[in-house]
Amino acid sequence: MPDGMLRRDEASAMRSDEHQFHLAIDSRLENIELVQVVLNDTLERLGLDEDVRHWVDLATREAVANAIKHGNDCDRDKTVEVDVSVDGADVVVRVADQGGGFDPGRVEDPLAPENLLRPTGRGLFYMQKFMDRVDYGTRAGGGTVVTLRKQVFAPGAAAAAAAPNGDSDGGER
Amino acid sequence: MKIEVRNRDGVTVLEPRGKITIGVGDVALREAVHRELDAGRKHILIDMSGVTTIDSSGIGELVSTYTSVSNRGGKLKLLDLPAKVSDILQITQLISVFETYDDEDEAVRSF
Numbered sequence: 001m002p003d004g005m006l007r008r009d010e011a012s013a014m015r016s017d018e019h020q021f022h023l024a025i026d027s028r029l030e031n032i033e034l035v036q037v038v039l040n041d042t043l044e045r046l047g048l049d050e051d052v053r054h055w056v057d058l059a060t061r062e063a064v065a066n067a068i069k070h071g072n073d074c075d076r077d078k079t080v081e082v083d084v085s086v087d088g089a090d091v092v093v094r095v096a097d098q099g100g101g102f103d104p105g106r107v108e109d110p111l112a113p114e115n116l117l118r119p120t121g122r123g124l125f126y127m128q129k130f131m132d133r134v135d136y137g138t139r140a141g142g143g144t145v146v147t148l149r150k151q152v153f154a155p156g157a158a159a160a161a162a163a164p165n166g167d168s169d170g171g172e173r
Numbered sequence: 174m175k176i177e178v179r180n181r182d183g184v185t186v187l188e189p190r191g192k193i194t195i196g197v198g199d200v201a202l203r204e205a206v207h208r209e210l211d212a213g214r215k216h217i218l219i220d221m222s223g224v225t226t227i228d229s230s231g232i233g234e235l236v237s238t239y240t241s242v243s244n245r246g247g248k249l250k251l252l253d254l255p256a257k258v259s260d261i262l263q264i265t266q267l268i269s270v271f272e273t274y275d276d277e278d279e280a281v282r283s284f
Contacts (some may be wrong), residue, residue, distance in 0.1 A: 029196035036191050054226070065195050077199060111266050117240060119233035122265060126229050129264050 004085050020085040023131055025064075027080060029071040032064050035082050043091065048152055055130040056091060056150055061122040063095040063146045071097025074113055089153040090132070098143040174198035176205045181208060185209045185218045186252075186280045192222035193231030202231070206238040206249070214248025216284040221278070222253040239271065248272075252280045 021042055024141040025031040038055055043053045064080060072078035078098040085092045108115055110122045127134045174191035187205055202219075202283075209217055217240050219235075227235075242249040250272040254262065262268040274280035 032195065039249065058226065058228060061194065065228070065230070069195075116266060118239040119240075120229075122229035122232060125265070159238055 009123030012073050012131070019085065020039065023082045024079045026076045027066055027068045027074050027078050029065065029074075031080075032061055032068070033062050035060065039082075039084060039093075046076060046086065046091070046152070048091075052150075052152055056093065056148075056152075059127045059130040059148050059150075060093050060095070062126045063093065063148060064122050066102075067095050067097035067099070067144070067146070070102065073099065086153075087149075089151045089155045090149045093148040094130075094145060095148075096139045096143055096145040098139070098141075100142070102136065102144045174201050174219070176201055178205065178209075179231065180205050180214075181277075182281050184218050184284050186218045186281075188220045188222055188223060192226040192228075193224055193234065194226060194228045195230035195262055198227075199230045199234040202234050203238060206242065210242065210245055210247065215242060215245055216275075217242055217249045218246065218252050218277075218284075219249065220252045221226045221255060221258055224255060224258055227261060232261060232267065236270070238265065248284055250280055250283065252277055 010134065021038055023035060023038060025034060039057060039060055040053055040111060043056060048056075052065050060082070064082060067080040068074060080098075081094075081096045083092075083094040083096075085094075104124060108121055110116070110118070112127045124134070127146070127148055131148045133151045134145075135147040135149075137145040137147065139145045174189055174197060177188040177190070179186050179188075187202075187209075189202060189205075193202055194270065206217060209215075217238075220250060239249045252274050254273055259268070259273075262271065262273075272283065274283065
């Protein structure tokens with residue numbers, strides 16, 4: 001079992017969907033700290049160690065910062081929604097903005113020699129490195145949805161822990 | 174984030190404490206380095222031991238300040254990287270750009 005990974009039944013006897021949260025924040029960078037506090041509390045309650053919490057926090061910060069800056073253009077009338085859930089063995093963070101859409105294929109490789117000293121362009125790279133999977137989608141009504149997924153529990157234990165509730169889906173939309 | 178500034182044998186030692194993240198620590202770091210450059214102090218050592226989190230904007234600011242200092246004929250080096258900051262510099266391959274030290278005496282002598 002990788003470092004920081006817990007059996008679900010060791011982590012908590014609570015139902016997985018009690019570990020979810022939903023936040024809708026306006027597009028101010030200061031609100032990233034609010035997301036961080038709620039996220040950290042949630043991950044701590046799940047029994048995840050400081051290392052795992054740190055990397056999930058960093059990836060989430062990047063997703064929220066991108067949603068605020070590049071998605072919503074820091075327009076305070078637009079919101080960023082953050083949902084955190086447990087889906088089987090994974091923690092899933094979903095960040096949605098109200099922007100004009102985004103093509104991740106257009107982002108340049110920050111490790112290319114010509115980009116190494118660029119001050120920007122590492123946000124997606126952070127997400128991809130610190131999480132197991134990053135998916136991009138379109139939000140109903142416009143905007144981008146970024147879904148970050150990281151396995152934090154042992155798979156067998158997660159299924160067993162979720163079974164009594166009859167709902168192993170943590171609610172990823 | 175707070176940044177302590179001290180001088181040692183002609184080297185400015187900056188000690189940021191806390192998060193170097195978007196909109197907060199990144200700006201503070203930029204301003205601190207530029208204050209030193211504007212005052213003609215071009216040998217800058219950043220003691221990273223008190224940095225708890227550094228996001229992509231913070232890394233970008235480190236790169237940007239490194240470039241600014243180099244362009245003015247100075248040197249910017251890093252001291253005492255916490256494990257997580259070191260991991261990030263490895264992952265971003267910036268560890269090959271920065272001179273890093275574990276020992277302050279050695280770092281100061283290297284300028």
